[in-house]
Amino acid sequence: MTATLQVENLETQFPTRDGIVRAVDGVSFSVDAGEILGLVGESGSGKSITGFTILGLIDPPGRIANGSVKFKGEELTTASPERLRSLRGSRIAMIFQDPMMTLNPVLRVDTQMIETVQAHEKVSEKAARARCIETLQSVGIAAPEDRLKSYPHQFSGGMRQRIAIATALLHKPDLIIADEPTTALDVTIQGQILYEMRKLCRDTGTALIWITHDLSVVAGLADRIMVMYAGKIVETGAIDTVIERPQHPYTRGLIGSVPGAMPRGKRLFQIPGMAPAPLNLPPGCRFKARCSRADAVCDTMPELLELNPGHRARCHHPFDAKPLSPAEVVS
C-alpha cells in the first residue's frame, strides 16, 4: 500500500540578505491512511514550514531546494500550480494555529465556506450551503443555518476554530495538516477538539499530521511522533516508545518540561539555553550548545539511526532504550 504522504529528504530554504535560512533541512517521514503523526518541536524548529512545503504554499523567495513530497504516490514538488491548487483544500487540508486570524474578517462565514466547496466542485450555491450546514453540525455547531450568516468576529475562538476545521473537512480530505490548532484555546475545548479529530481520522481513514510544541497534547492523540530541532528530525518512533524511552537528550528535555511527567514538588524542568540562530548553525549536532552529554564527537553531524525497530534518534550518545527514571530527567 502506498503511504498517504511520503516525504523524502525535504529541504526548504529562505534566501535572506544575511544568508540562506534552512528552515527544513533534510526531513524524511511518511504518514499512512488513518494514522496520526505528532510533529513536535520548539518555536522556530521548522514545523509550520514543513506543513506549508507539503501544500506548496511557501512564499517566494522561499523555495524547495531539494527532496520529494509524494501524495498517494504523486510527486508534488514538481506538480503544476493548478494541480496543487486542486489538491489543496480538497485532498490535503490545513488548519492554522490562531483561529482569530484564519477567517477573513470582512467576509461572512457562508461566503468563506461556500467558496471552498465551489473551488473544487461544480455545485449550486444551495447544494454547497447544505454541505456546509452538514459539516458544521458534525463539528458541534448548533443552528448552523443561522450561524452561517454571521461574520467571524461574532464567534468565540473555539467556535471559529470549529468553523476552520469544518472548512478543512468539507471535501473529506485524505490528509489534514493541523498546525497547533488548539494552542490558542482553553483546555476543555482543546480536549473536545482533539477527541473529535481523532475519532474522525479513525472513522474516515484520514491521515493527520498534528503539529505542536506541547508534547502532552500529542501524547494521548498520536500514533507516532516526530521531534524536530532546528530544521532536522532528531527523534521519531511510536508515541509510547518515545515518551517512555526517549533516546535523544532534546526529547528527554521536552518530556521533562511537561507538567505531570515529574514527581510532585520538583521544579518544572526547562531545557537551558536557546535554539541556535537559523543563520548561524553549528556544523555538528545542532543541540550541542544545550546538551549535557556533548563531547568532541558531537562536532560532526550525527545520523538519524534506528537503534530499536521503528525508533530512530539523531545522537552520538543516545540514552539507553530503558524507561526514564525521574532522577534522570533533571540530570
Next chain:
Amino acid sequence: MAVMSVLVFVGIYMIGDPLAILVSPEATELDREAIAKSLGLDRPMWEQYLTFVTSALQGNFGKSFVFGQPAINLILERMPATLELALIATFMSVVIGVPLGLYAGLRHETVAARAIMAGSVLGFSLPNFWVGLMLIMVFAVQLGWLPASGRGPTMEVLGIHVSFLSLTGWKYLALPALTLGLSKCALIIRLARATAREVMLMDYVKFARAKGLSEKRVIGVHILKNIMVPITTVTGLELGSLIAFAVITETIFSWPGMGKLLIDSIVHLDRPVVVAYLIVVVFLLVIISLIVDILYSVLDPRVRLGEAK
C-alpha cells in the same frame, strides 16, 4: 461653524472696503453713500454681522454685491460643476490607484512595481497648478486633442447640468479631473500598496490559498475587500480636500464651479458669496463624513452598529 462664520466675516471685513472696487472712481461721494446704504455697508461691523447671522439662520446669506442675486443661489448654481469634477477626479484616482497599488504591493520586487512607486512620488510632489499647465500644454496646445478650458455643452438630468454623460463632456472633464485627481491617485496607490503588503501576510490569506481558491479569488475578494476599508475612509476624507483644491484647478481650466466663483468673489471682496461658499463647503464635508461612516460599516462588519457580540 459659528466660529468659522465670525472668522471669515471679520477677515473679509478687514481686508478691504468692497465699495472701493464696486464703485467707479468717477462716482461722487453722494453716489458712494447711496450704494453703501443699499448694500448695508454704512452700518458698523457688529451690526452687519448680526444682520448676517439672523438672516443666515433663515437660509438667507445676503445678496452678492457684484451679481445682485442671493449669494446662496449663486453657489448652489455652481455646485454641481464642482461636485462633478471632484467626484470624477476621485473616481479616476480610485479606479487607477487601487489596481496599481495592489499590483505594486503584491509584486513589490518587480521593476513595474518600482516604476509605479516612483510615479506616485512624482504625483505627490508636483504642484497642482504646474500639472494643470503642463497638461494644457501637451494635450490642448501641442496635440490639440482636448479642450483647455470651460465645461463645454452639458446635459440636464433631474434639473442638474452634467458633463459625464456625453463624449464631448468627458473631453472637457478629462484634463481638469486628471489634474485634480493626480495627487489623490498617488496617495491611493501608496495606501493600497501598504495595505496590500500587510494583508497578503495575514493568516486568512494563506488559509484562503490553503482552501484551494484560485489566485483571482484570493486577490480579487479576500485581499481587495480588506484593502477597500482604509481606501474608502481615506477617499471620503480626501473628497473634502478635493472640493477645496478645486479652487486652483477650476481657475486654471476656467471650470465654471464654486471654486472659480470663490476666487472671483474674493477679488471683488464679495463678502456674502465668500461666506456662503464656506458655509456650503463645511456643510458638504459634514455630509461626506456621514456617508463615509455608513460605507465604512458596510465594508467592515466589525464596526457595524447595533450588533451583539
